[in-house]
Amino acid sequence: MGCHTPSAAGGSAKVEAAASATYAKPSDETLREKLTPLQYEVTQHEGTEPPFRNEYWNNHRVGLYVDVVTGQPLFSSADKFESGTGWPSFTKPIDASAITTKSDGSLGMERTEVRSSKGSSHLGHVFDDGPTEAGGLRYCMNSASLRFIPLERLDAEGYGAWRSKIEGRVESAPSTSSSCALPPPGHKAGCETTFETAIIRADAADALAKTSGVVQVEKGSFKGAPAARVTYDAKNATIPSSALLHAGDDAAFASRR
Secondary structure (H helix, E strand, O other): OOOOOOOHHHHHHHHHHHHOOOOOOOOHHHHHHHOOHHHHHHHHHOOOOOOOOOOOOOOOOOEEEEEOOOOOEEEEHHHEEOOOOOOOEEOOOOOHHHEEEEEEOHHHOOEEEEEEOOOOOEEEEEEOOOOHHHOOOEEEEOHHHEEEEEHHHOOOOOOHHHHHHOOOOOOOOOOOOOOOOOOOOOOOOOOOOOOEEEEEEHHHHHHHHOOOOEEEEEEEEEOOEEEEEEEEOOOOOOOOOOOEEEEOOOOOEEEOO
């Protein structure tokens, strides 16, 4: 009996069918239970996580990135590249229908916001300073908006139809000339975190983790002593001076992660 190889058209049809699948957004109550405070603030309140301190900025594994809220496929590792910004960056979405865009005038600049099309999760922004050979766009995304599914887990998690968009392809070549990594003289970087950071005493970490406006607490050490790094929304939270070791981030902090 001869072997049958699926045609390219057949693979394309599977992707089209998968792209049109329904990925329902859970209720707000469910989201608050399911997501971490950082994931909730980023996806639901248009937050921007700190650069270089997020899960996927330096992830080079082969696989699929989906919406952390609904599970909708958004980006392929084959379209990811090193932008030098500290956030995961892609040249395009895995399917044009996966995202929506709109004008964003926050932070005193005009940008284009990117959202997932099914759950309307805030993902990040798209800029026109990406690799020219790949179309010239840079989708600057938040790791907190994404969940990564490695290639070997695609079938088990129900994403096998997307394998042809990922398998056998390599990550795009590095490009570190983006406006976030190297903004033109006199210009602001196109990406800015919306959260503040502080280094605090270790014994204050658990209490602050339960404070409204605190989105992430990382335990570790600071200058050889136990400490914690807190990421928080300054509009909704303040760090008590009695707990504060250092205002802002500091390279002397070593996370346990």
